[in-house]
Amino acid sequence: MKIAVCVKHAVDETELRLDPGGRPVLAGAAGKMSTFDKNAVEEGLRLKSAHQGEVVVFVVGAAESKKTLKEALAMGADRGVIVAADPMAIDALRTARILAAAIKRSGPYDVVLCSEGASDTYTGQVPPMLGELLGVAYVGYARKIEVTGQSARVERSLEDSVEVIEAPVPFAASVVSEINEPRYPTLIQIMQASKKPIEELDGEEIAPWGSSGRVEVVSMLSQPSTRKHVMIEGSPDEAAAKLVEALSKEGVLK
Numbered sequence: 001m002k003i004a005v006c007v008k009h010a011v012d013e014t015e016l017r018l019d020p021g022g023r024p025v026l027a028g029a030a031g032k033m034s035t036f037d038k039n040a041v042e043e044g045l046r047l048k049s050a051h052q053g054e055v056v057v058f059v060v061g062a063a064e065s066k067k068t069l070k071e072a073l074a075m076g077a078d079r080g081v082i083v084a085a086d087p088m089a090i091d092a093l094r095t096a097r098i099l100a101a102a103i104k105r106s107g108p109y110d111v112v113l114c115s116e117g118a119s120d121t122y123t124g125q126v127p128p129m130l131g132e133l134l135g136v137a138y139v140g141y142a143r144k145i146e147v148t149g150q151s152a153r154v155e156r157s158l159e160d161s162v163e164v165i166e167a168p169v170p171f172a173a174s175v176v177s178e179i180n181e182p183r184y185p186t187l188i189q190i191m192q193a194s195k196k197p198i199e200e201l202d203g204e205e206i207a208p209w210g211s212s213g214r215v216e217v218v219s220m221l222s223q224p225s226t227r228k229h230v231m232i233e234g235s236p237d238e239a240a241a242k243l244v245e246a247l248s249k250e251g252v253l254k
């Protein structure tokens with residue numbers, strides 16, 4: 001079975017700082033593998049161990065995205081493909097077009113996995129667009145995937161229900177975090193990952209922009225917060241009394 005897994009090198013939201021105007025400081029911001037993409041890689045590895053074959057990971061982004069690719073290789077993927085593109089200048093459709101072109105070049109694949117949404121921008125648009133561009137069936141929000149021959153049985157995690165569907169192979173899917181527990185690579189696996197093959201492609205070359213329009217993010221601001229920072233000091237008894245007094249003053253305790 002040939003399995004493609006799309007992994008995004010996302011902005012690390014836990015490290016992200018805001019400027020005084022509430023805008024994220026993106027220059028020099030730390031990046032990491034998009035949180036739920038670890039579940040997509042894990043699911044790819046799980047399918048490979050059940051059916052044998054190959055897991056190929058794809059990332060579209062700047063040169064530092066290779067870090068994410070190497071993490072996926074350390075988890076156990078066989079090889080990687082990095083497609084160069086400026087992450088601030090590509091929208092969801094462009095990302096999907098570049099991924100589709102890269103996947104078609106090295107395919108065909110039986111299963112194409114994404115996660116339900118990127119942990120930084122979380123549009124959730126790339127996976128369904130990718131399924132459409134590849135011309136295969138698409139299943140969103142998968143929490144269990146079982147492939148038997150040329151058919152897959154997939155449980156979809158919807159807000160208040162679980163839907164079970166059958167899809168023909170090949171298919172594309174987005175996974176939710178409850179699908180599995182991603183493995184942690186060992187030191188040896190991390191070292192071995194540096195020897196695994198990585199193909200380098202150029203986004204503009206494999207999927208020329210052409211005349212397609214572009215979605216532009218015109219503003220990105222944090223929600224205004226009116227949170228107060230009140231430090232209460234003293235012995236536990238004094239601090240507890242001051243806390244009750246402060247909460248009563250705010251109207252939290254009556």
Ligand SMILES: Cc1cc2nc3c(=O)[nH]c(=O)nc-3n(C[C@H](O)[C@H](O)[C@H](O)COP(=O)(O)OP(=O)(O)OC[C@H]3O[C@@H](n4cnc5c(N)ncnc54)[C@H](O)[C@@H]3O)c2cc1C
Pocket residue numbers: 006007008009011024026034036037040058059060061087088089090091092093095099113114115116117118119120121122123124125126127214215216217218220
């Ligand atoms: C601060 C900031 C500003 C931006 N400004 C603009 C702008 O002005 N104009 C613009 O067009 N775009 C801009 N972008 C980029 C854009 O918003 C998204 O990165 C792009 O639309 C993809 O959507 P998503 O990341 O939300 O993907 P989702 O659809 O939420 O991702 C779902 C899954 O698709 C796969 N996937 C998504 N992206 C990739 C990838 N790059 N490589 C491999 N797999 C992937 C992963 O499996 C991921 O889990 C900006 C991004 C940021 C962080």
